Amino acid sequence: MTNPPGSDPLAGAGRPTLRxxxxxxxxxxxxxSRALRREPAxxxxxxxxxxxxxxxxxxxxPLAASLRSGxxxxxxxxxxxxxxxxxxxIYEEVDHYVVERGYDVLVASTRDxxxxxxxxxxxxxxRRVDGLLIGDAHRDGDYVDWVASLGVPYVLxxxxxxxxxxxxxxxxxxxxxxxxxxxxxxxxxxxxLAGPDWSAASHGRAVGFRTRLAELGAPLDDDLxxxxxxxxxxxxxxxxxxxxxxxxxxxxxxASDFVAFGATSALAAAxxxxxxxxxxxxxxxxxxxxxxxxxxxxxxxxxxxRVAAEMLMGAIEGVPAVSRTLAPQLIVRGSTxxxxxxxxxxxVAGAGA
Amino acid sequence: MTNPPGSDPLAGAGRPTLRxxxxxxxxxxxxxSRALRREPAxxxxxxxxxxxxxxxxxxxxPLAASLRSGxxxxxxxxxxxxxxxxxxxIYEEVDHYVVERGYDVLVASTRDxxxxxxxxxxxxxxRRVDGLLIGDAHRDGDYVDWVASLGVPYVLxxxxxxxxxxxxxxxxxxxxxxxxxxxxxxxxxxxxLAGPDWSAASHGRAVGFRTRLAELGAPLDDDLxxxxxxxxxxxxxxxxxxxxxxxxxxxxxxASDFVAFGATSALAAAxxxxxxxxxxxxxxxxxxxxxxxxxxxxxxxxxxxRVAAEMLMGAIEGVPAVSRTLAPQLIVRGSTxxxxxxxxxxxVAGAGA
DNA sequence: GTGAAAGCGCTAACAT
DNA sequence: ATGTTAGCGCTTTCAC
Numbered sequence: 073m074t075n076p077p078g079s080d081p082l083a084g085a086g087r088p089t090l091r092x093x094x095x096x097x098x099x100x101x102x103x104x105s106r107a108l109r110r111e112p113a114x115x116x117x118x119x120x121x122x123x124x125x126x127x128x129x130x131x132x133x134p135l136a137a138s139l140r141s142g143x144x145x146x147x148x149x150x151x152x153x154x155x156x157x158x159x160x161x162i163y164e165e166v167d168h169y170v171v172e173r174g175y176d177v178l179v180a181s182t183r184d185x186x187x188x189x190x191x192x193x194x195x196x197x198x199r200r201v202d203g204l205l206i207g208d209a210h211r212d213g214d215y216v217d218w219v220a221s222l223g224v225p226y227v228l229x230x231x232x233x234x235x236x237x238x239x240x241x242x243x244x245x246x247x248x249x250x251x252x253x254x255x256x257x258x259x260x261x262x263x264x265l266a267g268p269d270w271s272a273a274s275h276g277r278a279v280g281f282r283t284r285l286a287e288l289g290a291p292l293d294d295d296l297x298x299x300x301x302x303x304x305x306x307x308x309x310x311x312x313x314x315x316x317x318x319x320x321x322x323x324x325x326x327a328s329d330f331v332a333f334g335a336t337s338a339l340a341a342a343x344x345x346x347x348x349x350x351x352x353x354x355x356x357x358x359x360x361x362x363x364x365x366x367x368x369x370x371x372x373x374x375x376x377x378r379v380a381a382e383m384l385m386g387a388i389e390g391v392p393a394v395s396r397t398l399a400p401q402l403i404v405r406g407s408t409x410x411x412x413x414x415x416x417x418x419x420v421a422g423a424g425a
Numbered sequence: 426m427t428n429p430p431g432s433d434p435l436a437g438a439g440r441p442t443l444r445x446x447x448x449x450x451x452x453x454x455x456x457x458s459r460a461l462r463r464e465p466a467x468x469x470x471x472x473x474x475x476x477x478x479x480x481x482x483x484x485x486x487p488l489a490a491s492l493r494s495g496x497x498x499x500x501x502x503x504x505x506x507x508x509x510x511x512x513x514x515i516y517e518e519v520d521h522y523v524v525e526r527g528y529d530v531l532v533a534s535t536r537d538x539x540x541x542x543x544x545x546x547x548x549x550x551x552r553r554v555d556g557l558l559i560g561d562a563h564r565d566g567d568y569v570d571w572v573a574s575l576g577v578p579y580v581l582x583x584x585x586x587x588x589x590x591x592x593x594x595x596x597x598x599x600x601x602x603x604x605x606x607x608x609x610x611x612x613x614x615x616x617x618l619a620g621p622d623w624s625a626a627s628h629g630r631a632v633g634f635r636t637r638l639a640e641l642g643a644p645l646d647d648d649l650x651x652x653x654x655x656x657x658x659x660x661x662x663x664x665x666x667x668x669x670x671x672x673x674x675x676x677x678x679x680a681s682d683f684v685a686f687g688a689t690s691a692l693a694a695a696x697x698x699x700x701x702x703x704x705x706x707x708x709x710x711x712x713x714x715x716x717x718x719x720x721x722x723x724x725x726x727x728x729x730x731r732v733a734a735e736m737l738m739g740a741i742e743g744v745p746a747v748s749r750t751l752a753p754q755l756i757v758r759g760s761t762x763x764x765x766x767x768x769x770x771x772x773v774a775g776a777g778a
Numbered sequence: 779g780t781g782a783a784a785g786c787g788c789t790a791a792c793a794t
Numbered sequence: 795a796t797g798t799t800a801g802c803g804c805t806t807t808c809a810c
Contacts, residue, residue, distance in 0.1 A: 133803055180520070
């Protein structure tokens with residue numbers, strides 16, 4: 073297995089090692105190792121070594137380095153699912169940020185399954201990641217508390233949890249903004265198609281929405297609340313249940329754009345027109361929201377990813393992580409009577425080939 | 426760095442090692458190492474060792490094992506972007522398949538940038554992945570040929586390339602199916618909003634579409650072809666350019682659903698109604714397609730992911746990889762005059778909290 | 779600055 | 795089946 077002659081795509085010598093570099097330069101391995109980490113042009117030795125490395129096509133072996141040093145130069149990111157564009161956007165930004173700094177990201181997807189969450193974190197840990205980005209936190213702190221107890225630097229992203237460092241959107245504010253907007257548009261009886269309550273993000277949106285509605289004198293009727301998932305199918309089902317029960321609401325806040333898409337088809341099937349009969353607000357401002365002319369809240373995913381990565385790398389170097397909350401932005405479109413066919417949203421996600 | 430007393434969350438003894446297990450059981454390290462890989466109940470020694478391991482909370486160190494054995498138990502997946510739901514779905518399936526078999530996935534995103542492609546593959550290689558899944562192949566073979574030359578098992582997924590093992594959707598067939606459908610619906614002058622030609626997937630769709638139209642006696646007019654990206658913004662821009670030039674087409678095939686979403690807003694802005702004035706077909710059958718009532722081609726992403734992972738793991742064990750092509754499926758909806766508000770598509774992607 | 783020696787945790791020849 | 799002996803490629807003490 074160890075360089076059987078001829079099995080290596082490079083020359084017969086096999087993948088170049090530090091020792092080979094040492095022989096070639098007449099220096100000692102340790103000297104070479106150190107010189108390699110100085111700037112190429114900082115001194116004659118460094119330059120000599122760097123040139124030799126380039127000639128041999130030397131690539132350091134992070135495995136061996138990690139084994140000895142205890143640092144892997146990799147962080148782990150645990151996502152609930154990368155098919156959630158929000159998580160994918162966060163990942164992309166983290167990947168970009170971190171790779172530029174010589175780090176690497178190992179991802180894991182848990183589908184929000186508690187068993188998988190622990191298993192994947194353990195896997196990441198056994199690969200010795202230097203820190204963890206947790207994108208699948210649940211509000212009941214069990215999982216996150218356990219992560220904290222591991223003694224590894226960590227930062228929550230997108231979904232926060234009490235007492236843990238996190239980078240999130242101000243979901244409660246977002247909920248309030250939506251309430252303000254709907255009431256301003258004249259809707260006094262509105263519905264809520266909420267996401268799972270164990271997600272601090274969904275929870276926060278619902279709380280802000282409800283609180284602000286009460287403050288505005290248009291309190292949310294519990295009979296007009298449906299809760300469930302974040303998918304189009306659950307959104308459709310929720311809206312269907314709602315419509316079977318009541319038809320006297322004139323607006324609704326959906327936990328995500330996908331839910332809004334589902335709700336839209338339920339409305340259409342019931343002969344109700346989006347915007348005219350029922351005003352809808354989504355969440356995430358996906359590209360498709362533009363086509364449906366859907367009012368939506370844009371939460372700053374890229375920024376969350378960048379800030380979380382930055383914070384985690386700081387934590388790895390000993391800077392204590394302090395939670396941050398980023399501002400959401402309401403994008404008004406036709407589904408709440410805003411200007412129809414408004415300018416296209418920032419082109420963040422693409423797909424298909 | 427190596428277990429400074431008190432810095433470890435576990436007992437003062439530090440993370441348990443094979444040596445500690447050996448001392449505790451009175452066996453030799455190598456014996457323990459081997460016993461650990463036998464079934465727990467296969468013989469008395471194995472049982473003894475497994476129990477001791479459980480008591481100590483022993484977790485093998487893959488780093489050390491890899492360094493010695495040359496196998497990491499990890500595969501690398503290179504994606505062009507995980508914000509492409511198609512790639513995310515493939516990743517999710519790969520992750521699931523591979524983790525179940527004791528492997529791990531390291532992802533990398535290249536945004537289709539040639540520099541990043543090589544850099545990330547090299548990074549994955551320096552982490553010593555046992556094989557590569559390439560999701561960002563370009564039709565000009567440079568990159569892929571280079572990957573092949575590395576001597577590491579690899580499989581292309583979603584986008585194929587001549588002479589390389591791949592798992593793809595039959596994109597050409599998909600293009601033909603769309604042509605058949607549009608012509609059957611009575612459209613004889615149709616447009617094409619194509620994706621990038623360097624993607625074998627986009628290219629195949631375009632070729633199939635064009636070829637079949639010609640066979641049906643309704644050849645594609647070059648003046649009705651716009652090509653570009655796969656995003657909503659590019660789709661909108663493309664449709665706007667097209668409309669500025671011609672208004673005599675009655676149907677269009679879009680490279681992806683996102684493009685179709687963009688095209689839809691362009692149509693709306695021009696006062697044209699989807700389905701009535703212009704029939705549209707998308708690609709990927711995203712959830713949002715349902716809400717827009719968009720006819721779309723469903724390509725079997727999950728299956729692609731699973732088959733590709735399976736093929737790669739086979740290749741790692743020496744089974745030669747043989748390319749496979751999976752069948753697409755046309756989902757007819759209102760945008761081509763199909764039944765409006767049809768049943769909701771399979772609930773594959775969710776999002777937002 | 780550099781060289782020497784030790785060792786990270788594990789697996790893979792060898793013997794026995 | 796078990797013990798012995800090496801050693802993966804690198805970093806990190808320690809001396810000088």
